[in-house]
Amino acid sequence: MKEYNPLELEPKWQDYWEKNEFHRTGSDPQKDKYYVLEMFPYPSGKLHMGHMRVYSIGDVLARFLKMKGFNVLHPMGWDAFGLPAENAARQRGADPSAWTASNIAAMKEQQKALGLSYDWDREVTTCQPDYYRWNQWLFLLFYKHGLAYKKKSPVNWCPSCGTVLANEQVVNGGCWRCGSEVTSRELEQWFLRITDYADRLLEDLSLLEGWPHRVRIMQENWIGRSYGTDITFKVKDMDEDLTVFTTRPDTLFGVTYMVLAPEHPLVEKLIAGKPQEEEIKKFIREMKRESELARTSAETEKIGLFTGGTAINPINGEEFPILVGNYVLMSYGTGAVMGVPAHDQRDFMLAQRYNIPIRVVVNSPEQDLTAAPLAEAYEGSGRLVNSGEFNGMDNIKAGEAITKWLEEKGRGGYRVRYRLRDWLISRQRYWGTPIPIIYCPKCGALPVPEDDLPILLPLGIDLAESQQSPLVEHREFFETTCPGCGGKARRETDTMDTFFCSSWYYLRYADPHQDKLPFSREKADYWLPVDQYIGGIEHAVLHLLYSRFFTKFLKDHGLVDAAEPFQRLLAQGMVYKDGAKMSKSKGNVVSPDEIIERFGADTGRLFILFAAPPEKDLDWNDQGVEGCHRFLRRVWRLFQQCMPLFSIPKSAGNSAKGIFTGLGAEAEKLQRTLHETIKRVTIDIEERFNFNTAISAIMELVNAFFAYFNEVKEKDSSDTAPFLTDALEKLLMVLAPFAPHITEELWHLSGHRDTSIHAQPWPAFNTEVLKVDEVEIVFQVNGKVRGRLQVPTDSSEEELLEIAKGHEKVRAYLEGKTIIKTITVPGKLVNIVVR
RNA sequence: GCGGGCGUGGCGGAAUUGGCAGACGCGCAGGAUUUAGGAUCCUGUGGGGAGACUCGUGGGGGUUCAAAUCCCCCCGCCCGCACCA
Numbered sequence: 080m081k082e083y084n085p086l087e088l089e090p091k092w093q094d095y096w097e098k099n100e101f102h103r104t105g106s107d108p109q110k111d112k113y114y115v116l117e118m119f120p121y122p123s124g125k126l127h128m129g130h131m132r133v134y135s136i137g138d139v140l141a142r143f144l145k146m147k148g149f150n151v152l153h154p155m156g157w158d159a160f161g162l163p164a165e166n167a168a169r170q171r172g173a174d175p176s177a178w179t180a181s182n183i184a185a186m187k188e189q190q191k192a193l194g195l196s197y198d199w200d201r202e203v204t205t206c207q208p209d210y211y212r213w214n215q216w217l218f219l220l221f222y223k224h225g226l227a228y229k230k231k232s233p234v235n236w237c238p239s240c241g242t243v244l245a246n247e248q249v250v251n252g253g254c255w256r257c258g259s260e261v262t263s264r265e266l267e268q269w270f271l272r273i274t275d276y277a278d279r280l281l282e283d284l285s286l287l288e289g290w291p292h293r294v295r296i297m298q299e300n301w302i303g304r305s306y307g308t309d310i311t312f313k314v315k316d317m318d319e320d321l322t323v324f325t326t327r328p329d330t331l332f333g334v335t336y337m338v339l340a341p342e343h344p345l346v347e348k349l350i351a352g353k354p355q356e357e358e359i360k361k362f363i364r365e366m367k368r369e370s371e372l373a374r375t376s377a378e379t380e381k382i383g384l385f386t387g388g389t390a391i392n393p394i395n396g397e398e399f400p401i402l403v404g405n406y407v408l409m410s411y412g413t414g415a416v417m418g419v420p421a422h423d424q425r426d427f428m429l430a431q432r433y434n435i436p437i438r439v440v441v442n443s444p445e446q447d448l449t450a451a452p453l454a455e456a457y458e459g460s461g462r463l464v465n466s467g468e469f470n471g472m473d474n475i476k477a478g479e480a481i482t483k484w485l486e487e488k489g490r491g492g493y494r495v496r497y498r499l500r501d502w503l504i505s506r507q508r509y510w511g512t513p514i515p516i517i518y519c520p521k522c523g524a525l526p527v528p529e530d531d532l533p534i535l536l537p538l539g540i541d542l543a544e545s546q547q548s549p550l551v552e553h554r555e556f557f558e559t560t561c562p563g564c565g566g567k568a569r570r571e572t573d574t575m576d577t578f579f580c581s582s583w584y585y586l587r588y589a590d591p592h593q594d595k596l597p598f599s600r601e602k603a604d605y606w607l608p609v610d611q612y613i614g615g616i617e618h619a620v621l622h623l624l625y626s627r628f629f630t631k632f633l634k635d636h637g638l639v640d641a642a643e644p645f646q647r648l649l650a651q652g653m654v655y656k657d658g659a660k661m662s663k664s665k666g667n668v669v670s671p672d673e674i675i676e677r678f679g680a681d682t683g684r685l686f687i688l689f690a691a692p693p694e695k696d697l698d699w700n701d702q703g704v705e706g707c708h709r710f711l712r713r714v715w716r717l718f719q720q721c722m723p724l725f726s727i728p729k730s731a732g733n734s735a736k737g738i739f740t741g742l743g744a745e746a747e748k749l750q751r752t753l754h755e756t757i758k759r760v761t762i763d764i765e766e767r768f769n770f771n772t773a774i775s776a777i778m779e780l781v782n783a784f785f786a787y788f789n790e791v792k793e794k795d796s797s798d799t800a801p802f803l804t805d806a807l808e809k810l811l812m813v814l815a816p817f818a819p820h821i822t823e824e825l826w827h828l829s830g831h832r833d834t835s836i837h838a839q840p841w842p843a844f845n846t847e848v849l850k851v852d853e854v855e856i857v858f859q860v861n862g863k864v865r866g867r868l869q870v871p872t873d874s875s876e877e878e879l880l881e882i883a884k885g886h887e888k889v890r891a892y893l894e895g896k897t898i899i900k901t902i903t904v905p906g907k908l909v910n911i912v913v914r
Numbered sequence: 915g916c917g918g919g920c921g922u923g924g925c926g927g928a929a930u931u932g933g934c935a936g937a938c939g940c941g942c943a944g945g946a947u948u949u950a951g952g953a954u955c956c957u958g959u960g961g962g963g964a965g966a967c968u969c970g971u972g973g974g975g976g977u978u979c980a981a982a983u984c985c986c987c988c989c990g991c992c993c994g995c996a997c998c999a
Contacts, residue, residue, distance in 0.1 A: 293918055293994075300917075300995050307999080325999060338999090374997095381997075406997045416999045425997055498998055619994080689939070690926060696992095698926065706939050709953095716954085762930080772928065775938035782938090789956090857934050862980045864934060902979050907933055912979050 080722055083715035085679025089820040093191055102196045105150030113149040114606050115141045116585055118614030119156045124182035126189045128654040128661055131671045135684045136693050137613050138195045142816035143764050146841040152606050153196055154588040156203030157183050160511045161577045162240055168542040175510045176538050179206055193680045194819045201591045205580035211512040212533030213597035214579055219526050226272040234503055236264040242507045246500050247621045269505040273628045277302050277497045280627055289647030294619045301620040303498025308482045310491040315389040324412035324496055329478035332466040333440035336418040337390050338383055338402045340409040341366040353387035366405055374405055381406050381429045393490040412496050427456035440465050441474045504576045509548045511574030519561035519568040528562050581622050582629040585609055603639045612645040652696035669699055681818035682708040688770040711821055717784055718825045721807055725829045727800040738845050739802040746799050749787045750848055753806050756780040757844040760813045777814055809842045858883045859910040860892040876903040883909040
């Protein structure tokens with residue numbers, strides 16, 4: 080037998096699996112289905128360690144579940160539209176389409192070199208017309224149901240990417256992709272009405288028990304539902320109403336001013352012809368220029384300028400000034416807030432600054448707040464004062480009573496508001512799905528008829544010339560006829576956000592060659608939901624929220640039955656080295672290629688799974704990799720030593736149901752370790768997702784084999800050969816999902832010429848074997864360990880106690896003391912409490 | 915500020931239900947083998963102590979026969995949200 084040479088044997092088995100179509104999706108009607116999915120990558124051209132980690136996790140699951148007897152769907156594809164292809168085109172004169180295709184080829188090569196068990200027959204590539212035509216089809220479905228609409232509004236603009244961004248794609252005031260500071264622009268853009276689904280997206284989070292808690296919390300925060308009251312004020316001397324949203328209707332009598340967002344439509348009317356008109360216009364212009372980050376930072380000082388307008392409190396007819404302020408956001412609530420300085424700290428600070436009256440209307444039960452000027456706002460609960468007929472009421476009850484009063488007078492009522500805003504999906508870019516809309520000078524905006532799909536993205540375009548999307552200047556693309564009147568018309572030249580593509584790709588995998596629909600209902604219903612989704616936490620409120628929205632929308636329109644797309648979610652941790660994220664600038668990058676070349680894919684996979692549990696961050700350690708390589712070589716050597724065993728003819732032997740009887744004590748022990756290992760590995764993979772402990776269990780088994788052979792010198796004894804070869808095969812089986820190549824090689828070398836180890840049924844453990852005659856019991860006195868002893872497993876509590884009392888060390892501690900209590904835990908310990 | 919998470923040897927990490935803290939791996943030390951190195955194998959490896967023992971899971975307190983695990987307070991680190999009315 081040769082030395083372990085992964086470079087030679089890994090490609091050999093990869094070819095073997097491919098030729099035998101070993102990774103085809105199962106379709107046995109007798110079996111249950113299991114859908115394992117890793118987030119598909121952007122085809123940057125190179126795999127990094129993060130990819131290697133997420134794919135290794137998914138591959139272990141897929142291979143394990145296949146051995147467990149499931150029909151497994153384990154697909155891979157490419158999130159292939161997006162800006163980097165365009166940038167490469169501009170910088171290097173590459174063609175985005177060709178650039179993307181060659182990147183895909185390179186990454187696919189690397190994935191194959193990792194031995195990943197994807198069904199490439201189901202590969203999905205979003206930049207190909209057979210995929211993106213269904214983006215267009217789905218867009219039209221949204222449009223038909225009024226969920227896709229065009230609106231002029233202030234939007235987030237990334238100057239570096241030259242396009243607008245959705246709110247979810249603005250991170251700390253910067254672009255999620257390039258980090259440039261995002262500015263505000265007033266543009267007409269396409270939106271998807273995700274806010275219609277806000278309630279369901281929030282409520283159904285409770286169905287997602289298999290999701291990490293923090294991801295659910297993040298989505299909950301992002302949706303940001305709050306219950307409150309709308310209150311409509313009259314504007315003095317004008318025929319205008321002004322509505323605010325508040326969560327504290329109980330403080331209505333404490334209102335001493337009102338603040339509008341600079342973009343609020345009423346501002347212009349209020350200042351028209353007033354002395355402060357120019358000053359306020361200048362302020363508004365400044366605000367519009369400032370980034371949202373600067374404007375909404377908690378550190379930014381609150382500014383409130385008097386507009387000259389006066390509002391009237393509906394509840395008591397009181398009049399107070401209307402201000403315009405930097406801290407009020409047009410995009411939340413009504414873009415107007417009532418100022419209650421006594422009971423809101425922000426309002427308090429503004430009131431102090433501008434000498435606005437501060438009136439207490441909720442009194443603290445601890446201290447009379449009306450006695451002296453407040454030092455800060457009182458945001459707690461209490462009873463109402465200075466509030467007319469509501470005086471003396473508990474403030475929660477008063478809030479309800481005041482809302483009821485407003486409802487009766489037609490001046491307000493309960494209202495639910497969300498932080499979530501509609502999803503802006505149009506992008507001023509070339510490399511994306513064209514939005515299927517036509518603008519006709521006569522008929523307006525019309526959807527492209529379904530039969531005309533797909534609207535193809537023109538290829539072979541020179542991008543180097545223009546700064547803007549070349550579609551805007553590409554006559555052959557935008558010139559068209561109106562589907563309504565047949566006259567000359569212009570196509571929409573914006574393309575879709577790439578998150579549109581990734582919001583439903585998991586459905587396409589169920590039916591990837593379907594050409595009548597995005598996917599057939601039957602196939603989608605068989606495979607959906609994804610049983611286990613694996614990916615990075617960075618998509619907590621982007622991709623994962625959008626996909627949930629899509630699935631709910633598709634369910635509502637009868638395309639799929641699933642209410643949620645992803646049953647369980649595993650957010651894998653990041654890969655670090657030397658305490659820092661791997662990055663070119665830090666020079667601490669280790670590439671998967673490098674590892675494959677030096678140690679082989681099996682070693683790399685094993686290390687990345689062994690170094691930390693999947694959801695935790697992982698610190699790359701070269702010596703740790705070597706340790707894993709050493710382990711595989713040890714496995715190899717074990718088989719090398721044992722090869723003669725496999726040539727001993729197999730008699731029926733003394734085994735029944737995989738249990739061997741009549742073995743010597745050493746072999747008996749090894750058999751027990753084997754079954755313990757099978758049990759631990761099974762539970763660790765399928766219940767706990769702790770691959771690190773599964774691998775450590777396998778290492779212990781290998782150590783046990785060596786210990787056995789150290790103890791028993793006759794390695795080729797024909798008595799134990801049937802047991803040993805069976806045990807060695809089972810060792811290979813439990814190791815197979817982690818290290819698929821070496822196990823396949825050893826499987827074949829040990830005589831299985833016509834089968835693959837990955838097609839073997841997962842070994843079962845036998846509880847009979849796990850039973851032991853003797854177990855070690857710990858003896859404690861006053862909770863401290865004073866001795867331990869092997870005792871028969873079936874010892875009664877009384878017997879255990881007697882043995883404990885008879886133990887030499889224990890006896891010494893009992894000397895001259897009174898036993899006041901004893902605790903016996905069978906199979907574990909005896910604790911004697913003395914005084 | 916609000917919300918969530920984490921804190922265990924020199925290092926990565928185990929400890930599944932409150933029941934032997936430190937599995938497994940790395941590193942380190944000693945030994946075997948080897949011309950040598952490497953590789954491999956064996957042994958040891960939380961701190962203190964010659965030892966009986968004793969201390970020990972960020973710190974302090976509590977519940978319990980028994981706490982890394984449960985409760986309270988504090989410290990540190992990480993993540994998310996952050997003027998959301």
